[in-house]
Amino acid sequence: MLRVPTHPERIRHIALAALAMLAACNARGDDGPVTVSAIGGPPALADPARGALDTPARLMLDATAQGLVRFDASGQIEPGVAERWSVIDQGRSYIFRLRDSEWNDGEKVTAAEVVKVLRRQIAVGSRNVLHPYLTAIDEIVEMTPEVIEIRLKRPRPDLLKLFAQPELAIFRTKPPGGSGPYRATAQRGRSILLRPAFDPARSPDEDAVEPTAAANIRLIGERAARAIVRFERREAQLVTGGTFADWPLV
Known part of the structure; x- marks a missing residue:
């Protein structure tokens, strides 16, 4: 699968959903990471508050720090850090x-921290490149340790799609990291290994199964020429x- 988007907006459609689908694919002839x-x-x-992110940074953020909501494999909105909303x-x-x-260090994500990140x-x-599209937001407040409210000056029907973008992911800088669905485990030069994170919302009745190597993702940031050669050699x-x-x- 070779994709070269011609506009930054198209990148969002092939971020984490594409990676997850590839990780679940059984057509690959090996047991290593995607x-x-x-x-x-x-x-x-x-x-993202410091400026636009390039593609590797967007994928890194999207994989390791989900937003209030996120896109599923078909591009529809599904729960992220928020389990439901009204x-x-x-x-x-x-x-x-x-x-x-x-968080990646095991501490619980609280409403106060989510509010701080979004503010x-x-x-x-x-x-943040989405800042011009967020002017309808009037206030973001913590209602309880598990509930936040986003108040608007005027209705914004596509608000959930904005909150599913990597630029509005919930993460913290100290220590750096998010709540998954992947964890960054090892980085070597321009390559980083991402492993599925443990889901604390998992039912106690579910068996805890250690993810296989095939569920991991190796993300490499590189020049276009190197990326295409790697793909042609079936190394990506x-x-x-x-x-x-x-x-x-x-």
Whole structure:
């Protein structure tokens, strides 16, 4: 599967959902991790409030730090950090109830921390690329340790789609990390290994099964030429990112 998006908005449709589908694929002839070449710099957890993210950084954030909601494999909205939500006051108030989630160090994710992260992304001076589309947000408040409310100045029907973007992922900087669904375990140069995270909301009746190596993802940030060569050698299952300028290489 070789994809070279021609517009940044298209990148969001092939982020975590594409990686998850590849990790679940049985057509590969090996038992190792899925390898994804993302055109750009080395994968790193970066703060979207400081500026636009390249493709490796977006995938890294999307994989390790889900938002209040997220996209499923078909591009539909599904629960993320929030297990459910309701829209009231004629679309001017969104109330989210958080699910049991853990940071990468095992501490529980609280409403206060979620509010802090989101306020930073919408604050005056934020360089988040979604900032111009979030002007309808009036206030983000903690109602209880498990519930937050987002109050709007006016209805915004596509708000959930915005909150599913990596730029609005729930993560913290100290120690850096999010709540999954993947954990960054080992980084070597421009390559990082992502492993499925333990789900604290798992039913006690479910057996805890250690993920196999085939469920892991190796994310590599590199130049378009190297990514395409890697794909042609069957050393990667997906190439993503790039622009029209990279198309002649294909």
